[in-house]
Amino acid sequence: MTPSTQAKPQVYSHRPNEDEVMALEIKLLLQAIAFRYDYDFSHYAQASLTRRINNCLKKSQLNNIAEMIPKVLHQPEFFELFLKEMSVTVTEMFRDPKVFKELRNKVFTQLKTYSRINIWHAGCATGEEVYSLAIMLKEEGLLHRCQIYATDFNNQSLKVAEQGIYKAEKISEYTHNYQLAGGKASFADYYQAKHGYAKIHNDLKEHITFAHHNLIKDQCFAQMHLIICRNVLIYFDKTLQNNVLSLFNQSLLHRGYLLLGDKESLEFSKQKNNFDTIAKDQRIYQKISYE
Ligand SMILES: C[S@@+](CC[C@H](N)C(=O)[O-])C[C@H]1O[C@@H](n2cnc3c(N)ncnc32)[C@H](O)[C@@H]1O
Structure with missing residues (x-):
């Protein structure tokens, strides 16, 4: 060889x-x-x-x-x-009750001045949070003026959200959260208990449209008075967080509100200077109007 x-x-x-x-x-x-x-x-x-x-x-x-x-x-x-x-779908009704309390005290009082109120609830998971919001709006006499768009990219979660049927074993915890959030009536007024489940009343659903929306690639929802997006941005890196926050900015009307909750913040984002802080700990912001 x-x-x-x-x-x-x-x-x-x-x-x-x-x-x-x-x-x-x-x-x-x-x-x-x-x-x-x-x-x-x-x-x-x-x-x-x-x-x-x-x-x-x-x-x-x-x-x-x-x-x-x-x-x-x-x-x-x-x-x-x-x-x-x-898609981490962990959620609950009136999660972090103080956030809802601040929303009611600092934002709803301002929303009352509008005859029609558009709300985008991004990353709604199985819907518990958006029904909590609807309950609060109803108690403030605002729900009939609202159109709420509740979106997620997980179609299975959206189906559960649309049905609005939850395990009864969660109800005592949700009732407690509701009270801490400043609920004005009895939580039992908002659901019908049957065979181990609690079905959310239809009148709360009438003003909610559930829709598939992927924050990574889909367009903005125009003319929003309030955007709520909690426990979603934590799963994104800085670049994607900035893109999504810019999408929210484009979707909001002048002086519109953005609620991020206590896990996320505008602090280190490119959008920081485009918003005023309304509630520091609950991260409620208001879009600055340059007009
Ligand atoms: C932990 S849950 C938060 C639910 C609720 N906002 C709360 O705080 O209780 C996160 C949700 O974000 C959704 N999500 C994650 N990435 C998304 C994306 N790119 N577009 C839309 N929704 C997304 C998930 O499907 C999931 O339902």
């Missing part, structure tokens, strides 16, 4: 560690999803994104993230499972 035909041991120029391999697999998986479904998760916060992908991997009993790529490309039902894992 001449030296040129002898088999030589292969020399690899780069020996990636496990983390580097996983980072590449995640990047390729997200590219496949964006290509096939037009959902771009590349600006979701890295740590929670990696955790959720790994949860999805465990549940699907695949060997590695790379094996998820052909599944998402060829099986839309697998993508639905992935989406469900990516």
Whole structure:
């Protein structure tokens, strides 16, 4: 055998560690999803994104993230499972009651001056928060003037939200939250209890339109007096947070209100100077009018 035909041991120029391999697999998986479904998760916060992908991997009993790529490309039902894992739908009625109290005291008093009130509730999950809002508006005599758009990108959650039927075992906790939020009547006035479930009364639903909306890529809702988006931006990186906040700014009327709740803030965002602070701890802001 001449030296040129002898088999030589292969020399690899780069020996990636496990983390580097996983980072590449995640990047390729997200590219496949964006290509096939037009959902771009590349600006979701890295740590929670990696955790959720790994949860999805465990549940699907695949060997590695790379094996998820052909599944998402060829099986839309697998993508639905992935989406469900990516969308954290934890919510409750009158969650963080003080936020609702401040909303009632500082914002509703101003909204009373309008004959028609448009509200966008972004990332509504299974609807508990938007029904809480509707209850408060009703108690202030404002609900009949309101059109509330409650949106999410998780269609399964939206279906639950539209039905407005929740487990009765949660009711005592929700009643407590309602009272802390300054509820003016009895929480039991707003639902019908039946077979272990509580069904929200239809009159609260009449002013709510549930709709699919993806904050990553869909357009703004024009002419809003109030936008509520709580516990959603925490899952996004700075770039995506800025994009979404700019979308909210475009969607608001002059002097419109933005409620982010106590987990998120405008503090380090590009929108900071476009809003006045109305409630510091509950992160309620009002759009500055430059007119
Ligand atoms: C933790 S829940 C918050 C629910 C409610 N706002 C609350 O604070 O109780 C987060 C919601 O944001 C939604 N979400 C995440 N990314 C989204 C996106 N790109 N577009 C629209 N909704 C999104 C999820 O589907 C989920 O229902």
